[in-house]
Amino acid sequence: MTPFNKVIIVDWSARSAPSPKRPSADAIWIAVHENGTDETTYLRTRHEAAAFLAAAFETAVARGQRVLAGFDFPFGYPAGFAQALTGRSDPFAIWDWLSENIEDAPSNANNRFEVAAKINAQFPGTGPFWGRPADRILTGLPDKGRARTGYDQPERRAIEECVPSAQPVWKLYTTGSVGSQALLGLPVLANLRRQFARDICVWPFDTPDRAIVMAEVYPSLLSDTVNAICAAEPEAIKDEVQVRVLARALSRLSPTDLATAFDAAPDVAKEEGWILGVGVESALRRAAAPDIAPPRLKNDCFALPPGVDWVPVDEALATLRAGLAPVVKTLSLPLSEAVGRVLAGDHIAVRSNPPRPNSAVDGYGFAHASTGDGPQVLPLVAGSAAAGRDGGPVPHGAAIRILTGAALPKGVDTVVLEEDTTLRDGHVAFEGPVKPGANARAAGEDVRKGDIVAPKGRRLRPPDLAALTAAGLGELTVFDRLRVGVLSTGDELLEPDDDAGARGIFDANRPMLLGLASGWGHSTRDLGIAPDDRDAVRGTLNAAVRTCDAILTSGGASAGDEDHISALLRSEGTVATWRIAVKPGRPLLLGLWQGVPVFGLPGNPVAAFVCALIFARPALGVLAGQDWPEPLGFDVPATFTKRKKAGRREYLRARLTPDGYAEAFKSEGSGRVSGISWATGLVELEDGARDIAPGDPVRFLPFGSFGV
Ligand code: AMP
Ligand code: MG
Numbered sequence: 183m184t185p186f187n188k189v190i191i192v193d194w195s196a197r198s199a200p201s202p203k204r205p206s207a208d209a210i211w212i213a214v215h216e217n218g219t220d221e222t223t224y225l226r227t228r229h230e231a232a233a234f235l236a237a238a239f240e241t242a243v244a245r246g247q248r249v250l251a252g253f254d255f256p257f258g259y260p261a262g263f264a265q266a267l268t269g270r271s272d273p274f275a276i277w278d279w280l281s282e283n284i285e286d287a288p289s290n291a292n293n294r295f296e297v298a299a300k301i302n303a304q305f306p307g308t309g310p311f312w313g314r315p316a317d318r319i320l321t322g323l324p325d326k327g328r329a330r331t332g333y334d335q336p337e338r339r340a341i342e343e344c345v346p347s348a349q350p351v352w353k354l355y356t357t358g359s360v361g362s363q364a365l366l367g368l369p370v371l372a373n374l375r376r377q378f379a380r381d382i383c384v385w386p387f388d389t390p391d392r393a394i395v396m397a398e399v400y401p402s403l404l405s406d407t408v409n410a411i412c413a414a415e416p417e418a419i420k421d422e423v424q425v426r427v428l429a430r431a432l433s434r435l436s437p438t439d440l441a442t443a444f445d446a447a448p449d450v451a452k453e454e455g456w457i458l459g460v461g462v463e464s465a466l467r468r469a470a471a472p473d474i475a476p477p478r479l480k481n482d483c484f485a486l487p488p489g490v491d492w493v494p495v496d497e498a499l500a501t502l503r504a505g506l507a508p509v510v511k512t513l514s515l516p517l518s519e520a521v522g523r524v525l526a527g528d529h530i531a532v533r534s535n536p537p538r539p540n541s542a543v544d545g546y547g548f549a550h551a552s553t554g555d556g557p558q559v560l561p562l563v564a565g566s567a568a569a570g571r572d573g574g575p576v577p578h579g580a581a582i583r584i585l586t587g588a589a590l591p592k593g594v595d596t597v598v599l600e601e602d603t604t605l606r607d608g609h610v611a612f613e614g615p616v617k618p619g620a621n622a623r624a625a626g627e628d629v630r631k632g633d634i635v636a637p638k639g640r641r642l643r644p645p646d647l648a649a650l651t652a653a654g655l656g657e658l659t660v661f662d663r664l665r666v667g668v669l670s671t672g673d674e675l676l677e678p679d680d681d682a683g684a685r686g687i688f689d690a691n692r693p694m695l696l697g698l699a700s701g702w703g704h705s706t707r708d709l710g711i712a713p714d715d716r717d718a719v720r721g722t723l724n725a726a727v728r729t730c731d732a733i734l735t736s737g738g739a740s741a742g743d744e745d746h747i748s749a750l751l752r753s754e755g756t757v758a759t760w761r762i763a764v765k766p767g768r769p770l771l772l773g774l775w776q777g778v779p780v781f782g783l784p785g786n787p788v789a790a791f792v793c794a795l796i797f798a799r800p801a802l803g804v805l806a807g808q809d810w811p812e813p814l815g816f817d818v819p820a821t822f823t824k825r826k827k828a829g830r831r832e833y834l835r836a837r838l839t840p841d842g843y844a845e846a847f848k849s850e851g852s853g854r855v856s857g858i859s860w861a862t863g864l865v866e867l868e869d870g871a872r873d874i875a876p877g878d879p880v881r882f883l884p885f886g887s888f889g890v
Pocket of ligand 2: 671672673737738785
């Protein structure tokens with residue numbers, strides 16, 4: 183299919199007077215998306231809108247462009263209506279009939295209710311149309327849908343069965359009624375169709391192969407995206423956001439997805455019309471997500487205050503926290519693919535949970551007001567209410583069998599537990615008084631529509647998915663995964679399958695750091711081992727910044743001759759050497775290589791591990807869009823004796839014993855790699871002096887609170 187150069191989305195309005203001068207909701211909004219940019223226009227009357235569209239179509243035709251024009255009202259009516267109204271089963275016969283009968287003045291004054299009454303008069307019974315303002319009393323146009331009888335037309339089109347939230351075409355008044363919009367919109371489209379006879383086609387009635395394709399759209403397909411934008415911009419007008427977002431999404435849909443959307447209409451759509459985008463909702467949502475270019479880090483983001491010699495741990499962490507910001511893009515993902523991702527915005531419930539009051543137990547439901555003190559005997563109505571299957575209604579003074587999770591039937595506000603009842607002869611007996619509302623869950627008692635279910639910066643755990651799903655959020659706005667590269671440096675380092683002989687040592691840091699980073703939810707890049715050679719390290723870093731958002735290196739971080747990472751960053755990038763008052767740990771290097779943050783960890787695996795947990799984890803978290811993670815610890819008695827001087831913080835490899843003591847590894851030697859595997863957490867000894875005897879409280883930080 184030839185791609186479109188321009189997508190126009192129209193939010194129609196059935197107002198009977200011009201919309202306010204100041205742009206407002208419930209008016210006509212038109213978005214035009216072209217060449218990657220969009221413009222929305224606010225129009226106060228349908229006449230203005232018709233002129234706007236004619237001008238846009240004319241320009242497009244003159245330039246040989248292809249235009250997709252979407253309108254948010256039904257293009258057709260349930261099958262059979264065209265025949266009954268016009269004697270032909272052609273949807274365009276309805277368009278022409280309406281353009282002959284509808285009068286719509288430049289002021290928006292119109293005769294749609296009279297026309298609806300006139301149509302109704304052609305049908306048996308009341309006719310299908312209903313709904314009008316209380317003061318427009320018209321014989322032949324009922325004000326309530328349920329007042330209609332005998333008109334012999336289906337209530338909904340096939341597409342409205344697929345999209346249950348879409349409103350039926352017969353409803354002309356109050357919220358969400360598209361019926362009036364169609365009556366006042368179709369004559370405008372009929373006119374455009376006559377005016378651009380050779381260049382316009384109307385999908386799905388025609389094959390969508392001409393310069394201008396008009397199609398029915400439904401902006402609520404993108405309600406998650408729209409709600410997120412509106413929540414972030416309280417000033418935004420939802421109607422304006424809707425047309426803009428839908429125009430952008432349709433413009434960016436891949437040719438395959440677009441073709442799928444056009445092919446999705448079944449045969450019945452040739453008469454009834456169809457909604458463009460149904461069937462490709464996920465692709466549409468992905469295409470709708472805003473492009474947010476992540477900010478670059480500032481060159482001085484790792485600068486420590488001048489004159490500081492040994493930086494206390496808390497100060498180092500505060501500097502990291504202040505200097506870093508997310509560097510990843512946002513995207514929209516189906517919830518089923520979002521575990522471990524970080525939310526890029528607050529996620530607001532689009533539905534209350536529970537959506538309707540329901541029963542918390544298996545038992546019998548009734549109106550509390552029909553019961554009193556002492557023994558109660560209520561007749562049971564036939565049937566029952568179960569989760570997913572409604573029951574009732576229940577008359578005052580009667581009861582119904584109800585199961586856990588069932589929506590409370592009409593007439594029920596209280597439930598008595600099955601175990602507290604006896605049944606005999608179609609009656610249920612129990613002891614009163616029963617508390618009003620007993621065993622009933624109120625609608626929204628868990629989460630109310632509009633509440634924040636999960637905040638921006640949350641890394642999604644499986645329970646978050648449950649809460650978000652219950653609140654109706656199927657598509658989430660998340661950050662792209664942070665791509666973390668891991669590089670080891672040192673001439674002595676060997677790969678696991680190298681023939682070791684007596685020379686060298688195996689590279690223990692890389693598998694550990696790769697595992698930590700992926701456990702923290704990042705996507706990892708193994709950058710291998712670089713020798714202690716400036717050119718080799720430079721080459722590796724130059725290649726790495728093309729595929730990494732952050733780089734962890736180990737080794738070569740101090741100021742010795744062999745320490746090329748440090749020398750290289752100093753001369754060709756930016757770097758700050760942080761001498762942190764921490765044990766284990768040597769200087770931590772924090773630098774930027776072509777704008778990409780590099781965390782230079784100590785080479786010693788024990789120090790590399792501890793520094794990764796304490797410093798790299800929160801820093802990478804912030805780069806990935808996550809809230810600053812504070813490790814949770816608790817005080818437990820020590821099994822050991824230790825004397826520590828003031829001036830630096832110490833982390834001991836430790837284990838929690840079954841009876842709740844902290845046991846320290848037998849050696850504090852930082853070369854003892856086996857100790858980090860033996861341990862299940864760290865004991866954190868504060869910066870001041872400590873003289874610890876067995877039984878004294880020490881702070882234990884389980885590895886779990888570092889996401890390990
Ligand atoms: P460096 O920071 O390069 O001076 O290294 C400090 C110590 O850690 C030296 O004993 C190195 O051999 C050792 N070391 C450095 N990198 C690694 C590694 N990837 N795996 C195991 N040991 C390492
Ligand atoms: Mg080295």
